Amino acid sequence: MLKVRQQPFKTAVLALVWGWLLVLVLAPNLLVVGTSVLTRDAGSFIALPVNLDSYRRLLDPLYLDVFLHSLYMASVTTLCCLLIGYPFAWALSRLTKPRQTLLIFLLIVPFWTNSLVRTYALKLLLATNGLINNALIGLGLIDEPLQMLYTEGAVIVGLVYLLLPFMILPLYSVFEDLRRELLMASHDLGAGKLPTFIHVVVPLTLPGVIAGVMLVLLPAMGLFFVADILGGSRNLLVGNVIKNQFLDARDWPFGAAASILLTVAMAVLLLAHKLSERRLGNGESKP
Amino acid sequence: MNQTLLSLRNVSKSFDGKSVLDALDLDIRDGEFITLLGPSGCGKTTLLRLMAGFEHPDDGSLTLAGTDITHTLPEHRPLNTVFQHYALFPHMTVFDNVAYGLKMEKRPKDEIRQRVDEALAMVQLGDFARRKPHQLSGGQQQRVAIARAVVKRPKLLLLDEPLSALDYKLRRTMQVELKRLQRELGITFVFVTHDQEEALSMSDRVVVLKDGLIQQLGTPREIYERPANLFTARFVGETNLFPGKLERLGDGTITVDVLGVHRTLRRPSFPVCEGQAVHVLLRPEDIRVLAPDADHGLAGKVVERNYKGSTLDSVIHLADGTEVLASEFFDEDDPMFDYRLGEPVKVSWVDGWEWLLPVEPDELPAGAELAVNA
Numbered sequence: 001m002l003k004v005r006q007q008p009f010k011t012a013v014l015a016l017v018w019g020w021l022l023v024l025v026l027a028p029n030l031l032v033v034g035t036s037v038l039t040r041d042a043g044s045f046i047a048l049p050v051n052l053d054s055y056r057r058l059l060d061p062l063y064l065d066v067f068l069h070s071l072y073m074a075s076v077t078t079l080c081c082l083l084i085g086y087p088f089a090w091a092l093s094r095l096t097k098p099r100q101t102l103l104i105f106l107l108i109v110p111f112w113t114n115s116l117v118r119t120y121a122l123k124l125l126l127a128t129n130g131l132i133n134n135a136l137i138g139l140g141l142i143d144e145p146l147q148m149l150y151t152e153g154a155v156i157v158g159l160v161y162l163l164l165p166f167m168i169l170p171l172y173s174v175f176e177d178l179r180r181e182l183l184m185a186s187h188d189l190g191a192g193k194l195p196t197f198i199h200v201v202v203p204l205t206l207p208g209v210i211a212g213v214m215l216v217l218l219p220a221m222g223l224f225f226v227a228d229i230l231g232g233s234r235n236l237l238v239g240n241v242i243k244n245q246f247l248d249a250r251d252w253p254f255g256a257a258a259s260i261l262l263t264v265a266m267a268v269l270l271l272a273h274k275l276s277e278r279r280l281g282n283g284e285s286k287p
Numbered sequence: 288m289n290q291t292l293l294s295l296r297n298v299s300k301s302f303d304g305k306s307v308l309d310a311l312d313l314d315i316r317d318g319e320f321i322t323l324l325g326p327s328g329c330g331k332t333t334l335l336r337l338m339a340g341f342e343h344p345d346d347g348s349l350t351l352a353g354t355d356i357t358h359t360l361p362e363h364r365p366l367n368t369v370f371q372h373y374a375l376f377p378h379m380t381v382f383d384n385v386a387y388g389l390k391m392e393k394r395p396k397d398e399i400r401q402r403v404d405e406a407l408a409m410v411q412l413g414d415f416a417r418r419k420p421h422q423l424s425g426g427q428q429q430r431v432a433i434a435r436a437v438v439k440r441p442k443l444l445l446l447d448e449p450l451s452a453l454d455y456k457l458r459r460t461m462q463v464e465l466k467r468l469q470r471e472l473g474i475t476f477v478f479v480t481h482d483q484e485e486a487l488s489m490s491d492r493v494v495v496l497k498d499g500l501i502q503q504l505g506t507p508r509e510i511y512e513r514p515a516n517l518f519t520a521r522f523v524g525e526t527n528l529f530p531g532k533l534e535r536l537g538d539g540t541i542t543v544d545v546l547g548v549h550r551t552l553r554r555p556s557f558p559v560c561e562g563q564a565v566h567v568l569l570r571p572e573d574i575r576v577l578a579p580d581a582d583h584g585l586a587g588k589v590v591e592r593n594y595k596g597s598t599l600d601s602v603i604h605l606a607d608g609t610e611v612l613a614s615e616f617f618d619e620d621d622p623m624f625d626y627r628l629g630e631p632v633k634v635s636w637v638d639g640w641e642w643l644l645p646v647e648p649d650e651l652p653a654g655a656e657l658a659v660n661a
Binding site for chain 1: 339340341360361362363367368370371372374375376377378387388391392435436439
């Protein structure tokens with residue numbers, strides 16, 4: 001009786017989820033793929049014939065430079081997030097439960113403010129007439145304001161600021177699962193702190209590292225407004241290229257091809273994550 | 288056998304102001320199988336962790352084979368631990384798990400291979416070297432954990448309730464296997480358990496712990512037959528407790544009034560005086576159930592009978608409400624053996640099989656202590 005009643009509900013929920021994914025995820029992505037192999041058209045944005053010119057243009061030195069510079073800034077951002085996030089997540093997992101909850105809450109509070117607004121706030125700090133420069137001049141440490149805004153560094157600071165929680169949360173989750181008994185076993189077998197870290201802690205937290213890298217590296221190439229507000233004209237992200245192609249240059253096929261580049265990069269990272277989890281089997285040895 | 292391997296002197300440890308171990312002294316002899324037995328929260332796991340070095344005592348010292356190890360880090364102690372939930376490294380194969388300790392010692396590759404193979408063969412897991420821990424059953428994971436701990440040839444092996452996660456049959460097998468390993472390797476085992484049966488069947492000596500204090504330290508037989516106090520008596524095995532009143536002191540004997548029946552017993556080792564209240568302890572297998580017309584014994588009736596295969600266990604209510612457990616081997620020649628429920632019987636015991644304990648001043652009145660079974 002119960003089973004019969006459950007079945008239609010289950011079917012309906014599954015249909016809804018699948019429908020949602022088909023209409024709002026798969027279809028738009030297929031449209032992007034379709035657009036990327038068409039030709040630019042002044043009137044209706046896209047037109048036949050089908051060709052791979054847009055992908056060829058991705059290799060143009062002009063764009064290749066932007067991509068590589070964007071990848072470089074995203075990598076530095078990811079590395080900074082990892083260097084800050086890893087010890088933070090470890091320390092967080094060692095605190096008492098109420099303190100953990102409080103700190104995670106504080107970590108999430110900034111999300112309540114629009115990230116665009118927060119980026120502008122950062123601009124106020126970094127500007128020539130901004131808080132930091134004024135404070136440094138006021139203290140007599142410098143005579144002339146430092147050029148902080150519109151630099152590579154400003155973009156990276158902005159990206160780290162916005163993306164750090166996305167690194168910390170998956171890392172926190174793997175540290176939470178890391179059983180203290182395993183560390184004790186490692187010490188018991190004669191491994192000091194550093195060997196234990198290398199042979200036990202790092203391999204067991206690797207899925208969290210890869211998940212965090214995934215959540216930081218790709219957005220760090222796409223958050224175009226950070227580069228717009230803090231980066232000036234020379235520090236473009238792949239996201240800026242995509243946005244410009246769609247909104248300014250009106251070259252939809254090329255914009256679509258650039259965004260597929262990011263999707264493929266994401267797929268590669270997902271695959272790496274999957275493989276790293278499989279290496280651990282079911283994650284933990286079950287008693 | 289008689290040489291002390293690890294000695295703990297005056298060891299105290301408290302967490303958040305709550306005392307877990309209180310000025311504890313313990314000597315562990317070289318080559319023995321010693322068990323720390325007690326209910327949860329008695330301090331046995333803390334004691335083990337102090338030995339392993341995961342905790343450090345607030346006060347007191349630990350000496351291992353003549354070296355003070357009170358403040359030595361776990362990685363520098365020549366002893367190893369088998370953890371309750373095995374703590375196998377999930378990202379390593381069985382081989383790499385067992386090889387871990389030897390790799391940390393930077394042993395040559397050939398030696399590592401040989402010693403790991405030997406250790407795995409010893410626990411009959413030679414064919415499983417390439418598996419990951421999650422591909423093994425609980426019992427197999429347990430054996431890997433043991434191989435990983437003994438491959439380093441420690442002076443002392445600490446086992447923290449290693450069998451508690453296994454089912455009953457596997458437990459029995461592993462108990463026998465652990466005893467065999469201990470004999471073959473000649474390593475001193477310190478075994479933690481809350482299971483008194485396990486403690487009695489495996490150990491050379493048992494340490495009974497309660498609230499961070501050693502209640503009794505002795506061979507399984509001493510613990511079971513001559514418990515030092517009521518706690519040990521109740522915690523280890525099942526116990527019948529009769530209130531007794533000392534009537535007369537004789538030459539090496541005493542006469543005790545047990546629920547109106549006068550019996551002459553051996554004089555106990557604690558100081559006694561006439562009129563003193565004592566506990567008379569009897570194990571269920573010491574009890575004899577007699578016909579109601581027997582010339583001695585306490586009158587009662589059978590209220591429960593449990594057929595246990597090798598024994599027949601009965602519960603008998605005495606006239607005053609005291610409950611007595613009796614466990615008897617079958618005797619097919621005895622016509623009285625098969626009592627029916629509700630049948631009147633008399634209860635007695637073989638002279639000299641009783642054990643006397645003094646009534647402590649802070650105990651409840653003797654009447655309230657009746658019929659408590661561990």
